[in-house]
Amino acid sequence: MNLRILPALLLLPVLATPAIAQAPVTPGQLLYQKNCTRCHGANGKKGASGAHDLTKSNLNAFGRTYLVTNGMGKMPAFGKKLTAAQVQQVVAYSLTLR
Numbered sequence: 682m683n684l685r686i687l688p689a690l691l692l693l694p695v696l697a698t699p700a701i702a703q704a705p706v707t708p709g710q711l712l713y714q715k716n717c718t719r720c721h722g723a724n725g726k727k728g729a730s731g732a733h734d735l736t737k738s739n740l741n742a743f744g745r746t747y748l749v750t751n752g753m754g755k756m757p758a759f760g761k762k763l764t765a766a767q768v769q770q771v772v773a774y775s776l777t778l779r
């Protein structure tokens with residue numbers, strides 16, 4: 682085999698998957714889209730069912746973890762639906778909404 686074309690062959694899979702390379706979706710973002718957007722919206726500002734604007738929330742990761750796990754008012758509890766690790770991931774993502 683001609684060794685000079687080897688680098689090009691190694692690069693092919695990278696070039697063939699531009700969509701994945703351009704839009705990395707984190708596990709936390711996926712969990713957020715599945716569980717939170719119907720009330721909070723993709724940008725955190727939707728406010729359906731009286732949901733608070735997440736971009737204006739002063740709650741830190743600890744407070745958000747408690748609230749997502751146990752719920753409050755019209756906000757459902759996710760402690761039985763999501764694992765502790767998933768709650769941590771979705772909370773971390775919610776903190777990126779500004």
Ligand code: HEC
Nearest residue numbers: 716717720730731732733738739740745753754755756775
């Ligand atoms: C059924 C609608 C609904 C869904 C689904 C929902 N929320 Fe909420 N959320 C609310 C409501 C309503 C409040 C206000 C609760 C209160 O204070 O009485 C709230 C409040 C919050 C707060 C506190 C904001 C603050 O500082 O007051 C956070 C953080 C939050 N939600 C995160 C999430 C995350 C993360 C998810 C997904 C795992 C989620 N919510 C899913 C309705 C919802």
